[in-house]
Amino acid sequence: xxxxxxxxxxxxxxxPPPVDPNITKDVEGQEHLDLTNRDQEFKWNVKTAFGNxxxxxxxxxxxxxxxxxxxxxxxxxxxxxxxxxVTANGTVTQANNKVTFEMNxxxxxxxxxxxxxxxxxITTTIKASATDEELAPYIE
Numbered sequence: 246x247x248x249x250x251x252x253x254x255x256x257x258x259x260x261p262p263p264v265d266p267n268i269t270k271d272v273e274g275q276e277h278l279d280l281t282n283r284d285q286e287f288k289w290n291v292k293t294a295f296g297n298x299x300x301x302x303x304x305x306x307x308x309x310x311x312x313x314x315x316x317x318x319x320x321x322x323x324x325x326x327x328x329x330x331v332t333a334n335g336t337v338t339q340a341n342n343k344v345t346f347e348m349n350x351x352x353x354x355x356x357x358x359x360x361x362x363x364x365x366x367i368t369t370t371i372k373a374s375a376t377d378e379e380l381a382p383y384i385e
């Protein structure tokens with residue numbers, strides 16, 4: 246520039262990397278479960294805390310869990326941190342024991358998820374067709 250001209254540099258901006266939601270999984274609220282009988286139902290809880298990050302910028306949101314092939318899936322319910330059933334906020338699909346809860350946008354955004362915790366509860370039983378040999382690795 247000419248003498249006397251004031252030049253302004255561009256203001257640099259820093260965008261922190263997005264924070265992935267915190268995901269935990271338990272069975273009946275525990276790390277390990279002893280069944281009393283083979284026909285007993287038991288629930289897997291896949292808990293996802295979305296945090297207060299920019300869920301509004303997400304292009305998709307889903308909870309996915311692979312359930313052991315020796316188990317039959319009886320039902321899938323998704324609840325929020327208050328125990329309210331939010332399964333209607335998306336679509337649950339099952340294929341080869343892979344359970345997916347694909348969440349819908351609301352007002353064309355996933356912003357509504359920010360600060361919430363969703364738990365996908367998968368109720369299972371041991372398949373009647375599961376052999377003792379197949380189950381052996383899981384029996385203590």
